[in-house]
Amino acid sequence: MARYDFASDNTAPATPEAMNALVAANAGVTSGYGSDPITKAGADAVRALLDADASVRFVASGTAANAISLATLCQPFEGVLCHQHSHVATDETGAPGFFGHGLGMITLPGASGRIDPGSLVAPLAAPDQPHWQAPAALSVTNATEYGTVYSVA
Numbered sequence: 001m002a003r004y005d006f007a008s009d010n011t012a013p014a015t016p017e018a019m020n021a022l023v024a025a026n027a028g029v030t031s032g033y034g035s036d037p038i039t040k041a042g043a044d045a046v047r048a049l050l051d052a053d054a055s056v057r058f059v060a061s062g063t064a065a066n067a068i069s070l071a072t073l074c075q076p077f078e079g080v081l082c083h084q085h086s087h088v089a090t091d092e093t094g095a096p097g098f099f100g101h102g103l104g105m106i107t108l109p110g111a112s113g114r115i116d117p118g119s120l121v122a123p124l125a126a127p128d129q130p131h132w133q134a135p136a137a138l139s140v141t142n143a144t145e146y147g148t149v150y151s152v153a
Contacts, residue, residue: 034058063095070137071100078136079104081123083115085146088139104133113144 014022030036034043034057043056059065066088070080080096082089084107088096097103106123110116120138128134143149 063092067095067099070096073137074100074103076101076103079106079133080137080139081106081135082139083110083113085113086141087145106135112148113146114150
């Protein structure tokens with residue numbers, strides 16, 4: 001039986017297709033720091049998929065992508081609402097706080113890795129004050145660390 005491990009983007013080797021693409025791209029001399037034709041084509045593909053004139057930045061891992069994205073959404077004195085067993089709360093090893101200069105994770109309960117909507121009421125209603133981090137973002141993962149998904153409802 002095949003084993004699939006989705007715990008991290010760093011647990012498995014690169015696929016043959018990815019390795020072949022790397023070998024094909026590793027030819028000749030080109031500009032660096034995102035100004036090369038392959039990076040430009042990738043960014044254009046992302047913009048086309050999103051149908052948006054977005055600034056696209058590629059990073060080396062999912063942890064970097066999550067941490068930098070959350071740091072962009074929050075001030076250092078703010079927090080991210082997330083499930084208590086969510087990937088950003090349990091597997092990023094402090095990276096969001098590092099990249100976000102201290103931003104925090106405000107963890108919430110819920111069955112099967114999904115946030116209980118009722119648990120959002122108290123943190124969203126709490127007044128801003130200097131002794132805790134007010135929520136500035138909500139992290140919802142679909143599918144959850146348990147493999148469950150949120151319904152449309």
